[in-house]
Amino acid sequence: MKDKKKCPFCDGKGEYCFPEGAAMDRSDGWYKCDVCNGTGIKKEVVMNVYDMIREYLERNGYNGLVSDDGECGCVLDDLAPCDEMNNCWAAYRWPGDEESDFYMKTVKNPDNNA
Secondary structure, eight states: OEEEEEOTTTTTOSEEEEETTOOTTSTTTOOOOTTTTTTTSOOOOOOOHHHHHHHHHHHTTOOEEEETTSSOEEEGGGOOTTSOOTTEEEEEEEEOOSSOSEEEESSOOTTOOO
8 A cells, every 4th residue: 555645855845655654764665756756856847948938038028029020929928829939039018009909029118008
């Protein structure tokens, strides 16, 4: 029989399943934790390109992307719905009009109301 306990080696963020009566010092055949693999060191989070770009944009105060011809733009919540970022630039959101809900531009909106 296996019990589930929080991992004592990575601040309780992973779970160990261990045989009944196993010692808490990992000497009795602990199973590996999802988070730290039993080492107490958390695994690196693997990010995809979209995550890396989104993180960079957020960290640097951008609101999304705009294509180099200005015809296409997207916000962080819906980043690259076209699956094409080859010709895109970091951009700021600007208010829209009757043609579009918003516009994305490479220059910051001085009103900051977008």
